[in-house]
Amino acid sequence: xxxxxxxxxxxxxxxxxxxxxxxxxxxxxxxxxxxxxxxxxxxxxxxxxxxxxxxxxxxxxxxxxxxxxxxxxxxxxxxxxxxxxxxxxxxxxxxxxxxxxxxxxxxxxxxxxxxxxxxxxxxxxxxxxxxxxxxxxxxxxxxxxxxxxxxxxxxxxxxxxxxxxxxxxxxxxxxxxxxxxxxxxxxxxxxxxxxxxxxxxxxxxxxxxxxxxxxxxxxxxxxxxxxxxxxxxxxxxxxxxxxxxxxxxxxxxxxxxxxxxxxxxxxxxxxxxxxxxxxxxxxxxxxxxxxxxxxxxxxxxxxxxxxxxxxxxxxxxx
Amino acid sequence: xxxxxxxxxxxxxxxxxxxxxxxxxxxxxxxxxxxxxxxxxxxxxxxxxxxxxxxxxxxxxxxxxxxxxxxxxxxxxxxxxxxxxxxxxxxxxxxxxxxxxxxxxxxxxxxxxxxxxxxxxxxxxxxxxxxxxxxxxxxxxxxxxxxxxxxxxxxxxxxxxxxxxxxxxxxxxxxxxxxxxxxxxxxxxxxxxxxxxxxxxxxxxxxxxxxxxxxxxxxxxxxxxxxxxxxxxxxxxxxxxxxxxxxxxxxxxxxxxxxxxxxxxxxxxxxxxxxxxxxxxxxxxxxxxxxxxxxxxxxxxxxxxxxxxxxxxxxxxxxxxxxxxxxxxxxxxxxxxxxxxxxxxxxxxxxxxxxxxxxxxxxxxxxxxxxxxxxxxxxxxxxxxxxxxxxxxxxxxxxxxxxxxxxxxxxxxxxxxxxxxxxxxxxxxxxxxxxxxxxxxxxxxxxxxxxxxxxxxxxxxxxxxxxxxxxxxxxxxxxxxxxxxxxxxxxxxxxxxxxxxxxxxxxxxxxxxxxxxxxxxxxxxxxxxxxxxxxxxxxxxxxxxxx
Numbered sequence: 089x090x091x092x093x094x095x096x097x098x099x100x101x102x103x104x105x106x107x108x109x110x111x112x113x114x115x116x117x118x119x120x121x122x123x124x125x126x127x128x129x130x131x132x133x134x135x136x137x138x139x140x141x142x143x144x145x146x147x148x149x150x151x152x153x154x155x156x157x158x159x160x161x162x163x164x165x166x167x168x169x170x171x172x173x174x175x176x177x178x179x180x181x182x183x184x185x186x187x188x189x190x191x192x193x194x195x196x197x198x199x200x201x202x203x204x205x206x207x208x209x210x211x212x213x214x215x216x217x218x219x220x221x222x223x224x225x226x227x228x229x230x231x232x233x234x235x236x237x238x239x240x241x242x243x244x245x246x247x248x249x250x251x252x253x254x255x256x257x258x259x260x261x262x263x264x265x266x267x268x269x270x271x272x273x274x275x276x277x278x279x280x281x282x283x284x285x286x287x288x289x290x291x292x293x294x295x296x297x298x299x300x301x302x303x304x305x306x307x308x309x310x311x312x313x314x315x316x317x318x319x320x321x322x323x324x325x326x327x328x329x330x331x332x333x334x335x336x337x338x339x340x341x342x343x344x345x346x347x348x349x350x351x352x353x354x355x356x357x358x359x360x361x362x363x364x365x366x367x368x369x370x371x372x373x374x375x376x377x378x379x380x381x382x383x384x385x386x387x388x389x390x391x392x393x394x395x396x397x398x399x400x401x402x403x404x405x406x
Numbered sequence: 407x408x409x410x411x412x413x414x415x416x417x418x419x420x421x422x423x424x425x426x427x428x429x430x431x432x433x434x435x436x437x438x439x440x441x442x443x444x445x446x447x448x449x450x451x452x453x454x455x456x457x458x459x460x461x462x463x464x465x466x467x468x469x470x471x472x473x474x475x476x477x478x479x480x481x482x483x484x485x486x487x488x489x490x491x492x493x494x495x496x497x498x499x500x501x502x503x504x505x506x507x508x509x510x511x512x513x514x515x516x517x518x519x520x521x522x523x524x525x526x527x528x529x530x531x532x533x534x535x536x537x538x539x540x541x542x543x544x545x546x547x548x549x550x551x552x553x554x555x556x557x558x559x560x561x562x563x564x565x566x567x568x569x570x571x572x573x574x575x576x577x578x579x580x581x582x583x584x585x586x587x588x589x590x591x592x593x594x595x596x597x598x599x600x601x602x603x604x605x606x607x608x609x610x611x612x613x614x615x616x617x618x619x620x621x622x623x624x625x626x627x628x629x630x631x632x633x634x635x636x637x638x639x640x641x642x643x644x645x646x647x648x649x650x651x652x653x654x655x656x657x658x659x660x661x662x663x664x665x666x667x668x669x670x671x672x673x674x675x676x677x678x679x680x681x682x683x684x685x686x687x688x689x690x691x692x693x694x695x696x697x698x699x700x701x702x703x704x705x706x707x708x709x710x711x712x713x714x715x716x717x718x719x720x721x722x723x724x725x726x727x728x729x730x731x732x733x734x735x736x737x738x739x740x741x742x743x744x745x746x747x748x749x750x751x752x753x754x755x756x757x758x759x760x761x762x763x764x765x766x767x768x769x770x771x772x773x774x775x776x777x778x779x780x781x782x783x784x785x786x787x788x789x790x791x792x793x794x795x796x797x798x799x800x801x802x803x804x805x806x807x808x809x810x811x812x813x814x815x816x817x818x819x820x821x822x823x824x825x826x827x828x829x830x831x832x833x834x835x836x837x838x839x840x841x842x843x844x845x846x847x848x849x850x851x852x853x854x855x856x857x858x859x860x861x862x863x864x865x866x867x868x869x870x871x872x873x874x875x876x877x878x879x880x881x882x883x884x885x886x887x888x889x890x891x892x893x894x895x896x897x898x899x900x901x902x903x904x905x906x907x908x909x910x911x912x913x914x915x916x917x918x919x920x921x922x923x924x925x926x927x928x929x930x931x932x933x934x935x936x937x938x939x940x941x942x943x944x945x946x947x948x949x950x951x952x953x
Binding site for chain 2: 144145146147148149160163164167168169229232236237238255257258344345346347348349351360363364370371373
C-alpha cells in the first residue's frame, strides 16, 4: 500500500456518496465493529460515572442522586503528604519498565529473527511467552519462596555454600531491582511478539538487496531492521506513556503485600489507595484517584504526541 | 498470507493493550435501578404501615405468594450436601408457616469485607437478610450508605413479634441511627470476643509459671522456654496482620483504656474506665508504654517467636497447627479459646494427658475488660429486598422457633448431632464433618434460651473463666455513639495508613534504630496527619450525645 493508491482512493470517495462508500468498505467496517462496540461499551458508556468522584456516594440515591461535594474526595490524597512520593515511585518504576522492557523486547525479537533453526526458535519463543500466563498471585508466592529468609531457595543455596543469609524482605533498597527483573521476566516474551511481527513485516526484498550489496548481519540490523521498527517503537511508547501514572497493582501487591518496611521504595499510588480505602469501602475516593491518574495520563499522551508530531509527523498517533 | 496473519496479530495485541488501559479507567457501573427500588420499598412500607394492626397476628398477613428469602453470611460455602438436606427440612416448616423458603448466600473469607460490601452495594435484590456487625462488618457505614432498610416499630411488631418482644427497649435504642432501627441484635447469647493468647498451660508450668501466663512478661518467659526446649515448635507462627490486636492488647493490659468501636480498624480512640467521656488516643499520649512495647517485641523477634519474614508470611495456619502441637500459642479471642481448650476430634495435642490450654486475656493485669457490644452480631434487611416483610417473618422463626432454631444451628438430629443423656449435644458415632456437618454461620441472632450445650466443650474451664470475666467486666459504654466521620474521613484514612505502616514494624520488632526513635517518628506522623483534629471532632460529637 503506497501513498499513491491512498490518495487516489480518497478522491474516489469524494466523488461518490457516503452510503455508497460505507457499502464499499463494508468488510473493513465489519472488522472494525467489535473494537468499536468494545470501546463504546466499556470506555464511553461508563464515562459519566466519573461523576462519582465528586459526590458522597450513597447506594440508594445512586451516582447522580448523591450529594455533590466538589473536590473533597481528592482531599485525602493531598492531605497524606505522600502524593509526591507516590507519584514519583509510580512514574520511576514505569519508566524503568517501559525503557528496559522495550529494549529487551526489541533485542529478543531481533535475536529470534536471526535464529536459523526453526525448531529452536519456536521452542524458545514459547518458553519466553509462558511467564506471561502465570497469575500475579502465583508470581508473588514464587518470589517469596525464592527469597524468604528462613527457608527460601536462595538462602538455602547461600547457607550450603557457607555464605551468610540474605534478607531482602527487610531491606527496602533491593526491591526496585527485584521488581524490575520480575516484571521483565514476565512481560518480555509477550512484548517481543509485537516487535517480531513488525520485523517480519519488513519487505524481504530490501533485506535481500542489502545482502547482495554485502551487508553483514550487524549492518542489516543497524540500517534496515531498526529503522523499520521505528514506527512500532514510537507507537508502543506513546501507548505506554499514557499509563505512566498507572502502577501495576497486581505485581506490587502480590510481591510486597503489606510489608510496611518496604514501602519507602515500593509504595505506588494503587497500593496506597488500596490500603487506605479498603477499610471504609469508599467508591468516591477510589474514583477520584482513578480520575487523577487518567488526567495525568491524558496530558502525557497529548504532550508526547505533540512533540513527536513536531519532530516527524508520520510517527505521531493523530 | 503469513504477513496478513502477523498484521492481524499485531493489531490484536494493540487492541488488547488499549483495552487494558480502557477497562482500568472504567468506573464502577451505576446501579441504575436504585431509585426505582427505593420508591418501591417506600411504597411497600407505607402500605404495610396502613395495613398493620396492633394485634400483630401472623395469620392475617397476606402470604399467598411463595417467596425465596436469601440470607447473606460471611464464611465459605460448605462442601457436603448436609446443609442442603437441612435447608430442605427447614424450608418445609417455613413454607408451611410463612410460605417462604430460605437460601444461604456465602461470602468467602478471602477479602470478605470487600466482597460483602460490594454485594450490598449491588442493590439488586440478591439478598434479603444480611448478617452484619457494628465492629467488624461495617454495619453503620452500610446503614449510612443506604444499604439497609429502616425497620419501623410497626413492621417489627407485625412481622417479627417475638424478636420485638425479646429485645429490650434499651437494646433497640442501641440499634438506631438517626432515630431509625436498622439492626436486630444478638443480645441474648453469652460469648466473649476479647482477645488474648491461648497457650499450653502445661508448658508454662514447666517453664516455672505455676499459675500460667498472667502478664506480657510471663509470655516472654514462656516463649523463651518453648523455643529452647522444643526446637521443632514455632512459638507462634504469626502472620503480618496481627499488629493492631497486639498493640491494642498491650494498651488494654497497661491502662484503663476503653476503645470506641467502628472508627478505624486500630480502634485508636476512646476514654478510660474512670473517665469514659473524655476522648483521647493512647497512641499519642502513652509514649513510655509504647516504647516498652516496641522493646519487648524486638526481644520476641530476637527470640524467634515468629518467622523472620513474618510480614510477608501469608501462608501460616496457626490455629490448626496449635491443635496438632506445631505451635505453642494462638492470638485470638476467648470464643476461639473455648474451642481450643476442649478435647475434640483431631486435636492431637491432647493425646498427651498432661496437655492443657490456658488463656491469657488482654487486660488481665489491670482488670480492664469490656463486655461485647450487642451489635457484634446482628441481622439487617437489605434495602433492595423485594420481600422485606417475609424476610422478617423468616428471621423471627429461625431466631425464636425451637424447631427452626435447632435445624438451622445444629442440623438434622441424628445426622449432624445427637442428644446425650444430660441434654447436651454431641456428634453421632461415625460422624464425618465433611459430609454430615452443616455450615450456615448464623452469628446474628443466636439465642441462649434455645441453645443446646456442646458436650465436647471443656465447660469446667470455660465457666471458670466466664465467672472471672463477669466479676470484672464493664458493659460496652459507647453503644449509642455512631460517629459522623464525613468531615474527618480523609484524616482517618491517612491515620490508618500510618498506624499500619509503623505498627507492623513495631509490633514485630522489625524497626531499624532505637525503640524511642521509632515511636517518636510514629507519633510525629500521626500528629501531622491530624490525629488531634480527629480527637477534637469526636469529643465534640461525644459532648452532643452525652452531655
